Amino acid sequence: MPSSVANEGYKFQASLSSSSSSRASSRSSPSGSPLVTPDGDVVDKALAQLQLDSSQPAGQLAKSSRNGWQVKGSSLSLNTHNRIRSIVESLKINPNPQKPMIPLSIGDPTTFGNLKAADETMKAVLHAVESAKYNGYAHTHGHEAARVAVAKYSAHQRPEGQIDPNEIMLCSGCSSALEYCILALADRGQNVLVPRPGFCLYKTLAEGLQIEVRYYDLLPEKGWCADLKQLESLIDEKTAALLINNPSNPCGSVFDKAHLQQLVQICERHYLPIIADEIYEHFVFPGSQHIAVSSLTREVPVLSCGGLTKRFLVPGWRMGWIIVHDRQQRLGSALTGLKNMCARILGSNTLIQGALPEILAKTPQSYFDGVIEVLHGNALLAYKILQQVRGLKPVMPNGAMYMMVGIDLARFPHIRDDTHFVQELVNEQSVFCLPGNCFDCPGYVRIVLTVPGAMIEEACARIAQFCEQHYKKDTRSLIEHSLLVKHKHY
């Protein structure tokens, strides 16, 4: 009998006797002295018999410690935190009633109605519903036809242009793809290298299981390239994987081929697999090109995570995938682990799986081009306005759907940090951005580029007004600010 099954039997016994003991304890008076009830005898006898049956010391332990309700959250659940939510909820927000709210914070591109899923994408789901073929469970990695379609759609990720459908695992959104990869590769006490600034989900997924997250820095002055020396210095025998997010949320940066090759070389030197969050792989602006990191190496195993969410503008459909690039079969038991992870919740939404071949084949290029045009247009517009604002330093993105804007805090003596900047900006101008703090990037705010053009223009004008009102150019106030910072007198 496998040990896990034996364990389950053991737990069953413990809980059986403990449920009896809670019945027993419910018969206790608050002071603890037993109440005599007509059936007390029967219950006690049954209890005694149970304890005889299970000569398990843990059974008795459970009994003696079970003298009242002691329900507790597990350590995994209690150590799971959503950083963005906790920072945003800590803000004291009171938007200016004179101005309608403009949320440049929401990462869901469907919120404003200007960006919609393509008709072809939606029809594919209709056809899947009408076929009535996709109401049942699928293989835990996904229906064969859906995996064939993803393999074909992702063929560019291999130099030879071919991926085996068995190397595809369909997941519930890219988030679950990332979770499976991190959990399949890393144990408690091990570490994973993740980018800073970076998407906070990686930490959320890892820290609950006491997998350490180590940050490698992306350098704004170098187009958000990784600080390779610092990255390499983080690697030790406990490092389980390097996570690359390209194009980047929140930076909007796109790594070039040379930089990706440098990252691959580091991984090759240290025998480190790569988890590539490539959910934005097709979100690049004219003049930039996304290169799948897996297309550059035969040596380093790459788990590429992607999905429909961003490119097809259907985040709620929860369709993501893992593409296993393991050319030399180096993943070993981690591959088994990955398969086991996929079996935990019996795979992803089968209706969308049924629609997937048609979605991937029929959604026209002109649709994708249109979305990129909107994002790029908004990026240019926001950049043009914010670049002229004293105290701000927007960084023009090359992809994804965000722009980072640096704040020269020394010029804003009454603003403590980026979180405070966001709070005051909402209160005065009703414009909501996310503080860089959410992405471990203090001194920046992130704005989303998926809102309607007129809205982004209005928002940037209000940001400009806010900055003009708070900007101090004389040196005296700069000195005052540094004193303030020293004494933390806010």
Ligand SMILES: *Cc1c(COP(=O)(O)O)cnc(C)c1O
């Ligand atoms: C949106 C996003 C995801 C998650 O996508 P889902 O498919 O909705 O789970 C993953 N990584 C990054 C960087 C994202 O921005």
